[in-house]
Amino acid sequence: MLLLAGSIVVSLSIGSSGLPLADVWGILIHQLPWMSDPSKQWDASEIAIVTQLRLSRVLLAVFVGACLALAGSGFQGVLRNPLADPFTLGVASGCSVGAAFMIVFGYTAWIGLWSVPIVAFGTGLVTLVIVFALSRARGAMNVESLILSGVIVQAFLGAIVSFMVSMSQGVINEVMFWLMGSLSTRSWEHVQLIMPFAIVGSPLMFRYAQHLNLFVLGERHAAHLGVNVERTKLIVLLISTLLTAVAVSIAGVVGFVGLVVPHLIRLLVGPDYRIIVPLSAIGGGIYLLWADTLARTVLSPKEISLGVVTAIIGAPFFAYLLYRRKVQQGGGASA
Template structure:
């Protein structure tokens, strides 16, 4: 296990660093890669004093004040959504589970759309009003999914995905209804629903990082438990796992992480579906490997998806959620077809 973690983790870290530098150089104002490296190294305490400033001040401002905050936020959002998707899939033992299919993203969009529709998105806490309300509505929607899937206080794993689809459809209709009422602010609602990292400063990354850090520590501690869940809940209980408590802890922290990501970046679907599944194909079913590698490669995935969103129709920007859905929807169909064949054979 350690050999695989070092191999794939080391490769992932190198790819992430390279991706950051390449993405920083790309945009409406092209900045050479060497210049990007020099600008970044110039910010380091000991190294920076040995690098002479021979680049335009405008290039430094573009790198440090516009692109770098957006890239870091994209990394955190991708890591959060991938980590949450891994947690959902591990507990529910279903590769179709992720924050999008379980209704967290749509639930968050209801709260955000409501505030935008009535023009109160800055009423209480300034720019944080929409993220906080979206965060709370995302959590409430998933609790409703669990309630709908439950019998006698315990939720049924087999019906959680179906309940998520039902709740997602219902909440989606509410959002669609609000869009029909929003003549003046329809573009703002639709843009938030499609997900974006545009115009997000360092403060969004600062608020999101604690969710990722704490959630990662907690879920990584349950890596062995998730491995035992793969054997079935009864077998896990026989091996000493407190099944109900473990399920709720993993699900609650996965929900918190995903709702936090959606609340600052809008609805970005299928990240938590694709990345954990690909990592599972690369390193096998051990969640002690899947959890940290999903964080790493989820960050890379969203970073490049956002870079494509910025560059594909430059200078016009495509919403990030459009790119992830364009990739994720066919992948979801593939997984659905694969699961159906396995069920038919069994």
């Protein structure tokens, strides 16, 4: 929590416009009604940069990161698959198909901002079903074949999204940038959209944390201890997909967050999901906040897309996990 607060402070203070630190905080504090000090005046554009752009963007990074990390811990727990995350399962791509469709063809006016995540949720679910069906070919679902199915579906869906983008006129640049994962050109509306999901999602997932612990022992053990296995799996998968859909609708496909964060947390605190779930939400916020801060400052004033930053960190991490699994299985230590 402290680390999260600290990261917010630092990230708020860094930016491409080169505002002095004191001004940034002066403006922010000035916004609080009981702190307003009429003697100080700032430029209207400076106020806008801080409150409209920077603050909203920082909060968005925190919430998107929290959603993705929660979804990752949910997928990993229910599937008992350490390599699962919204991105590697193809769910994020599935959501992006729905979201891109809405954005490219301009149906966003239908029920306002909410229409994008709702449609993204629908296509994300369909994708999850397809990926499961592909990997379950011979009865059991093994760890690698599930991820392989995810990658295949992801490649296909990526092509569909690119095709839709080429068909559209005008908004290509914006959509392409969103696709690669980005938090630029987002506003307070988006913060309002994602905040309830991140805030409700955490306790909802936490309610199933002990169930996920029992899943570690196997589905039968869980069933004999009174867990309604099928219902629990369904609910956790739905929550995870919904959190993914909301995050994708806002930030595009930001890969590997749901993989990296719960793993790091697990390394730090052990296997108990009652600790992993809440810390993943906080850790996801911190992780994405720093990733986004890097994205907008490294080549300042140009921006790198956020998805590029998380992939550069996440893909090698994924490779390492895959390698470690192979070593463990080769050694036969724990099958």
